[in-house]
Amino acid sequence: MIHMNRHYSDLKESYLFFRIAEKIREYQRMHPGKSLLRMGIGDVSLPLCPAVITALHEAVAMQGEKKTFHGYVSETGDPLLRAAIARHYQKRGVDIREEEVFVSSGASDELGDLLDLFDAASPAMIIEPAYPAYVDASVIAGREILFVSAKEENHFLPLPDETSDPGIIYLCSPNNPTGAAMDRITLQRWVDYANGKDAVILYDAAYVAFINDPSIPHSIFELPGARTCAIEICSLSKTAGFTGTRCGYTIIPKELEKEGMNLSKMWTRNRTTKTNGVSFVIQRGALAVFTEEGQKEIQETLSVYRANGRVFTEALDALGVYYTGGKNAPYIWVKCPEGKGSWEVFDELLEEAQIVCTPGQGFGESGEGYIRFSMFADPDDTIEAARRLKALWKK
Amino acid sequence: MIHMNRHYSDLKESYLFFRIAEKIREYQRMHPGKSLLRMGIGDVSLPLCPAVITALHEAVAMQGEKKTFHGYVSETGDPLLRAAIARHYQKRGVDIREEEVFVSSGASDELGDLLDLFDAASPAMIIEPAYPAYVDASVIAGREILFVSAKEENHFLPLPDETSDPGIIYLCSPNNPTGAAMDRITLQRWVDYANGKDAVILYDAAYVAFINDPSIPHSIFELPGARTCAIEICSLSKTAGFTGTRCGYTIIPKELEKEGMNLSKMWTRNRTTKTNGVSFVIQRGALAVFTEEGQKEIQETLSVYRANGRVFTEALDALGVYYTGGKNAPYIWVKCPEGKGSWEVFDELLEEAQIVCTPGQGFGESGEGYIRFSMFADPDDTIEAARRLKALWKK
Numbered sequence: 099m100i101h102m103n104r105h106y107s108d109l110k111e112s113y114l115f116f117r118i119a120e121k122i123r124e125y126q127r128m129h130p131g132k133s134l135l136r137m138g139i140g141d142v143s144l145p146l147c148p149a150v151i152t153a154l155h156e157a158v159a160m161q162g163e164k165k166t167f168h169g170y171v172s173e174t175g176d177p178l179l180r181a182a183i184a185r186h187y188q189k190r191g192v193d194i195r196e197e198e199v200f201v202s203s204g205a206s207d208e209l210g211d212l213l214d215l216f217d218a219a220s221p222a223m224i225i226e227p228a229y230p231a232y233v234d235a236s237v238i239a240g241r242e243i244l245f246v247s248a249k250e251e252n253h254f255l256p257l258p259d260e261t262s263d264p265g266i267i268y269l270c271s272p273n274n275p276t277g278a279a280m281d282r283i284t285l286q287r288w289v290d291y292a293n294g295k296d297a298v299i300l301y302d303a304a305y306v307a308f309i310n311d312p313s314i315p316h317s318i319f320e321l322p323g324a325r326t327c328a329i330e331i332c333s334l335s336k337t338a339g340f341t342g343t344r345c346g347y348t349i350i351p352k353e354l355e356k357e358g359m360n361l362s363k364m365w366t367r368n369r370t371t372k373t374n375g376v377s378f379v380i381q382r383g384a385l386a387v388f389t390e391e392g393q394k395e396i397q398e399t400l401s402v403y404r405a406n407g408r409v410f411t412e413a414l415d416a417l418g419v420y421y422t423g424g425k426n427a428p429y430i431w432v433k434c435p436e437g438k439g440s441w442e443v444f445d446e447l448l449e450e451a452q453i454v455c456t457p458g459q460g461f462g463e464s465g466e467g468y469i470r471f472s473m474f475a476d477p478d479d480t481i482e483a484a485r486r487l488k489a490l491w492k493k
Numbered sequence: 494m495i496h497m498n499r500h501y502s503d504l505k506e507s508y509l510f511f512r513i514a515e516k517i518r519e520y521q522r523m524h525p526g527k528s529l530l531r532m533g534i535g536d537v538s539l540p541l542c543p544a545v546i547t548a549l550h551e552a553v554a555m556q557g558e559k560k561t562f563h564g565y566v567s568e569t570g571d572p573l574l575r576a577a578i579a580r581h582y583q584k585r586g587v588d589i590r591e592e593e594v595f596v597s598s599g600a601s602d603e604l605g606d607l608l609d610l611f612d613a614a615s616p617a618m619i620i621e622p623a624y625p626a627y628v629d630a631s632v633i634a635g636r637e638i639l640f641v642s643a644k645e646e647n648h649f650l651p652l653p654d655e656t657s658d659p660g661i662i663y664l665c666s667p668n669n670p671t672g673a674a675m676d677r678i679t680l681q682r683w684v685d686y687a688n689g690k691d692a693v694i695l696y697d698a699a700y701v702a703f704i705n706d707p708s709i710p711h712s713i714f715e716l717p718g719a720r721t722c723a724i725e726i727c728s729l730s731k732t733a734g735f736t737g738t739r740c741g742y743t744i745i746p747k748e749l750e751k752e753g754m755n756l757s758k759m760w761t762r763n764r765t766t767k768t769n770g771v772s773f774v775i776q777r778g779a780l781a782v783f784t785e786e787g788q789k790e791i792q793e794t795l796s797v798y799r800a801n802g803r804v805f806t807e808a809l810d811a812l813g814v815y816y817t818g819g820k821n822a823p824y825i826w827v828k829c830p831e832g833k834g835s836w837e838v839f840d841e842l843l844e845e846a847q848i849v850c851t852p853g854q855g856f857g858e859s860g861e862g863y864i865r866f867s868m869f870a871d872p873d874d875t876i877e878a879a880r881r882l883k884a885l886w887k888k
Contacts, residue, residue, distance in 0.1 A: 099691040101612035102759070143559070143562075154556070169734075238763070265494060356497050
């Protein structure tokens with residue numbers, strides 16, 4: 099007789115995006131003429147850069163000819179891509195070697211799969227508000243969750259609590275949803291804490307491409323001690339517009355060992371058992387991201403999103419509203435005016451300014467009282483949304 | 494403090510393909526002039542069909558233009574592809590609906606991930622010799638394994654043992670490595686057994702494209718009772734040459750429930766939590782497989798592999814050697830002559846005929862005394878290998 103994983107019953111229904119979609123549908127039914135400014139989405143709006151498109155076409159053409167056809171690829175990643183990513187780190191002075199790079203289908207996929215390395219008895223520490231999958235994947239594993247609250251008083255960058263004893267520590271910097279980015283001093287506190295507690299940091303670095311400030315590390319491996327406690331999970335989704343193309347990578351230092359077990363070797367065994375690697379075609383597209391041409395082209399795209407951030411944060415600065423993010427992150431986390439709730443403000447913005455945001459409450463209870471704006475929207479929509487927000491909140 | 498998943502220590506080192514590669518290297522070092530006939534590989538050798546290549550190019554082009562660019566895709570699959578796959582079943586008289594189709598990155602990936610739905614306390618029943626990942630994924634989960642031995646006496650198609658009580662039952666038909674394919678009567682016995690035991694069959698249908706005999710079902714859902722006990726895991730790897738391109742699909746019937754939990758709903762929740770779906774570009778390529786043109790073209794490719802099978806089985810028939818497969822499967826499972834061991838015969842074929850096979854012992858102890866040949870090799874190599882085998886074993 100089969101026994102099901104009963105922890106699925108402990109999951110909360112994920113109402114956030116469903117409820118947003120429903121509210122938008124209802125609004126559009128009532129106001130058929132009005133178009134909406136969609137500032138809530140975490141999806142990119144600009145196409146893949148020309149270097150990537152060329153590389154993808156070339157790889158597709160290779161798959162159509164017997165002489166150049168590629169069958170099974172390495173489960174841990176195309177050696178060319180692993181080497182290119184390692185060089186990308188080395189150029190920034192971070193000594194990562196090719197064999198420490200694991201190509202993935204993206205950060206979400208990897209964050210789910212990596213948990214297989216750990217015993218379910220190890221509690222997970224999650225800074226809330228958080229990307230909902232951290233919580234849900236921990237619930238599915240039946241793992242205890244230790245929540246740490248990010249809030250205005252700690253600038254949405256909480257420090258570790260010495261009295262707690264986590265096994266896994268989720269860190270996301272620059273953060274989704276708060277846009278807060280950890281400086282070296284803050285991140286070092288977490289690295290030292292993890293080493294002291296013999297815990298493993300899962301460092302979600304999906305948004306590092308948006309860092310402008312030189313005091314903010316691009317990789318946790320810039321910090322001393324990180325190689326004995328951290329796994330870095332990276333994505334090309336926001337960096338190079340791969341949300342629907344799917345490719346990312348994970349860094350596991352060779353010397354990362356816990357309870358006498360080597361995590362790099364365990365992950366290699368996991369990948370060779372449970373996957374056949376990432377599509378050859380897609381990996382060739384990803385490889386183009388790390389060429390000189392690719393890097394130049396993705397910066398042009400990123401500069402559009404950064405300009406969106408400037409437009410929006412200038413409007414918020416003019417209003418004198420408290421917010422985090424938007425400068426080193428593609429998200430802006432805005433305090434609701436007059437102590438209002440996040441769904442209340444969502445409704446107001448939709449009704450009165452036709453702006454769609456994301457209510458902070460959807461990222462956990464600590465997110466109540468905040469709304470999230472994304473900088474991935476159309477530039478014209480962003481300018482118009484900033485204008486309307488200023489007009490609305492000046493009242 | 495972190496606690497690791499200690500079950501990884503229980504995994505046996507996977508020597509099979511490593512040892513084969515090492516033996517080949519050593520042989521080539523000693524005999525630099527000699528070229529090898531590689532009949533061991535489970536990888537395809539022919540390129541993707543033109544319809545797929547065209548569709549991939551079109552999808553890549555869409556990703557390069559803002560107007561046609563696709564960001565995040567549905568985690569459960571592109572609705573167009575899900576619908577096309579459902580129609581593919583309906584055309585063969587199997588009532589599968591769009592929402593019962595889940596697009597995957599391939600069968601290997603899915604077979605690893607699906608285990609997350611089940612409690613580790615549910616034993617897995619595995620017919621041995623087996624695809625090594627069934628065993629390894631079960632070991633990683635700390636799951637008890639109930640082995641069922643496939644052997645000459647049961648034509649490598651064992652029937653269920655009523656006294657055992659599995660939670661999960663792995664079935665692979667046509668089988669890797671034995672090439673044995675279950676007829677309706679045999680498969681019905683397993684379906685009835687699973688329903689009687691309240692177990693879940695994971696039906697690995699990666700090789701159904703090679704079925705010629707009308708008495709062999711293409712889908713477990715052709716059989717009464719399967720909708721209350723089975724999940725079917727399919728792959729385009731061998732069907733359409735997607736080994737390195739990566740796409741497959743899984744069928745979970747809407748009504749499949751165990752312990753009051755609906756498996757389709759659980760899997761939807763798993764996918765939305767732990768993935769962001771399969772690459773838009775790759776799914777568009779997969780969609781072309783299910784067009785009239787695509788189906789015609791993949792049959793042309795498959796006919797090459799089928800012809801390889803005929804060439805090789807005719808040689809074995811002429812030799813009077815016992816084997817299974819080759820007729821409804823891309824693998825031929827050959828009894829070693831004179832009671833020899835599988836590594837011994839591997840060495841002999843390499844040394845004396847420059848043929849590379851796969852020793853059966855690598856698929857579990859029940860595989861000892863057999864070797865596996867693959868029909869995915871080059872047609873000229875296959876003809877030459879059959880000729881040499883006849884010459885060698887006639888002695």
